[in-house]
Amino acid sequence: xxxxxxxxxxxxxxxxxxxxxxxxxxxxxxxxxxxxxxxxxxxxxxxxxxxxxxxxxxxxxxxxxxxxxxxxxxxxxxxxxxxxxxxxxxxxxxxxxxxxxxxxxxxxxxxxxxxxxxxxxxxxxxxxxxxxxxxxxxxxxxxxxxxxxxxxxxxxxxxxxxxxxxxxxxxxxxxxxxxxxxxxxxxxxxxxxxxxxxxxxxxxxxxxxxxxxxxxxxxxxxxxxxxxxxxxxxxxxxxxxxxxxxxxxxxxxxxxxxxxxxxxxxxxxxxxxxxxxxxxxxxxxxxxxxxxxxxxxxxxxxxxxxxxxxxxxxxxxxxxxxxxxxxxxxxxxxxxxxxxxxxxxxxxxxxxxxxxxxxxxxxxxxxxxxxxxxxxxxxxxxxxxxxxxxxxxxxxxxxxxxxxxxxxxxxxxxxxxxxxxxxxxxxxxxxxxxxxxxxxxxxxxxxxxxxxxxxxxx
Numbered sequence: 001x002x003x004x005x006x007x008x009x010x011x012x013x014x015x016x017x018x019x020x021x022x023x024x025x026x027x028x029x030x031x032x033x034x035x036x037x038x039x040x041x042x043x044x045x046x047x048x049x050x051x052x053x054x055x056x057x058x059x060x061x062x063x064x065x066x067x068x069x070x071x072x073x074x075x076x077x078x079x080x081x082x083x084x085x086x087x088x089x090x091x092x093x094x095x096x097x098x099x100x101x102x103x104x105x106x107x108x109x110x111x112x113x114x115x116x117x118x119x120x121x122x123x124x125x126x127x128x129x130x131x132x133x134x135x136x137x138x139x140x141x142x143x144x145x146x147x148x149x150x151x152x153x154x155x156x157x158x159x160x161x162x163x164x165x166x167x168x169x170x171x172x173x174x175x176x177x178x179x180x181x182x183x184x185x186x187x188x189x190x191x192x193x194x195x196x197x198x199x200x201x202x203x204x205x206x207x208x209x210x211x212x213x214x215x216x217x218x219x220x221x222x223x224x225x226x227x228x229x230x231x232x233x234x235x236x237x238x239x240x241x242x243x244x245x246x247x248x249x250x251x252x253x254x255x256x257x258x259x260x261x262x263x264x265x266x267x268x269x270x271x272x273x274x275x276x277x278x279x280x281x282x283x284x285x286x287x288x289x290x291x292x293x294x295x296x297x298x299x300x301x302x303x304x305x306x307x308x309x310x311x312x313x314x315x316x317x318x319x320x321x322x323x324x325x326x327x328x329x330x331x332x333x334x335x336x337x338x339x340x341x342x343x344x345x346x347x348x349x350x351x352x353x354x355x356x357x358x359x360x361x362x363x364x365x366x367x368x369x370x371x372x373x374x375x376x377x378x379x380x381x382x383x384x385x386x387x388x389x390x391x392x393x394x395x396x397x398x399x400x401x402x403x404x405x406x407x408x409x410x411x412x413x414x415x416x417x418x419x420x421x422x423x424x425x426x427x428x429x430x431x432x433x434x435x436x437x438x439x440x441x442x443x444x445x446x447x448x449x450x451x452x453x454x455x456x457x458x
Contacts, residue, residue, distance in 0.1 A: 014429055018054055025050035025079045034072030041067045051421045053079040055428035056321050058173025058291025058403020061410045061417060065178050073176050077166050084170025084321040129206050136201055140165035143194045168198030171321040173291015173403035186294035187275050192282045199290040203316030204242060211239040237350040242317040245327035253284030253311055257304060266299035287311050289322040291403025298406045305393050312400040323401030323427050325369050332362040373399055376423045380416050398423040
């Protein structure tokens with residue numbers, strides 16, 4: 001059985017690993033020991049929750065707090081953690097810890113799942129991911145416990161802090177406190193800033209962490225005195241592009257939300273200036289990929305929802321727990337457009353020329369995501385009697401594995417909820433991975449080249 005699995009294509013193995021965890025998770029959540037006596041959840045609800053947690057999305061048809069016991073919530077934490085890191089990453093790390101070697105094909109599968117561009121020092125890379133994940137989540141848990149232990153007591157306060165820390169870092173967006181996410185803490189700087197930090201660290205990508213960490217350690221070790229500008233130039237072009245785009249999107253999103261919603265009494269209109277800044281900052285962070293909410297999105301203005309659709313579509317950075325087309329993909333498309341307007345052929349960034357194959361893959365990712373989005377929202381429009389913008393918002397939230405909602409998901413028909421589950425699955429492992437896992441590519445002979453022709457476009 002294991003040999004047959006290894007003979008499958010890498011894309012198929014990635015898809016099957018997530019699908020198997022989802023199915024097993026749904027069975028565990030359906031056990032009597034997992035469900036509260038008052039729970040109304042069916043197996044379908046548990047399956048939906050399992051899909052959402054493994055795909056680190058945050059949408060639900062029945063809330064965690066109203067459905068699951070302590071055991072069930074522990075299962076939820078495990079599902080989110082596996083979803084955030086990936087089953088193959090966790091298994092490979094365990095094998096390495098036991099002193100055994102992983103095959104080349106397995107290494108390639110994990111590399112593909114992590115979006116890593118090289119195989120060098122793979123053992124250290126994997127172990128570092130797991131180590132830093134637990135360190136960051138543990139730190140987040142301790143900081144959140146400063147708020148929740150006094151409020152809920154030691155046992156519940158620590159467990160709630162753990163649940164939110166794992167959910168935040170994995171960009172899952174689930175909480176175990178009720179049905180309104182973090183709306184009761186909209187003015188709490190500690191909760192907002194800790195959760196936002198966890199989301200950013202989980203969504204920026206593992207390669208960015210290690211590049212920054214490596215350079216900082218190198219500077220400290222060699223006792224170099226560098227100003228910020230020189231330190232920044234030591235970073236890889238990918239790291240600089242991911243950080244630049246993330247900071248730009250955060251700044252633009254925060255300002256845009258504040259300007260649009262400033263006088264809206266249903267959202268932030270009655271807040272103080274500081275409270276407005278905090279709320280706008282948190283919504284901008286969570287809208288990129290996380291799924292938490294400190295406001296009721298059914299009360300924000302239509303323009304804000306439409307702008308959120310755009311930011312959700314972009315998502316976070318590659319190689320982490322984030323969804324969407326990714327910040328770097330979006331940046332490459334912008335650079336391509338800029339070069340076309342300037343009449344330049346080579347696409348350059350940070351004094352490096354980006355290969356044409358990379359630009360082509362970026363375009364394929366954008367087109368694939370957009371195609372899935374249009375198919376998904378079209379099906380929902382056919383079966384639901386809801387405003388288009390709300391359905392579009394819900395569809396993008398699922399595909400980009402964000403998980404925010406305008407309180408619509410539980411009200412949708414089973415057909416629409418199945419569509420959302422499929423979109424969450426596709427969004428987590430990528431449309432291209434899904435397509436490649438469904439199509440068996442045959443070895444091609446010599447590529448055919450014919451006489452060139454011209455096709456009119458535009």
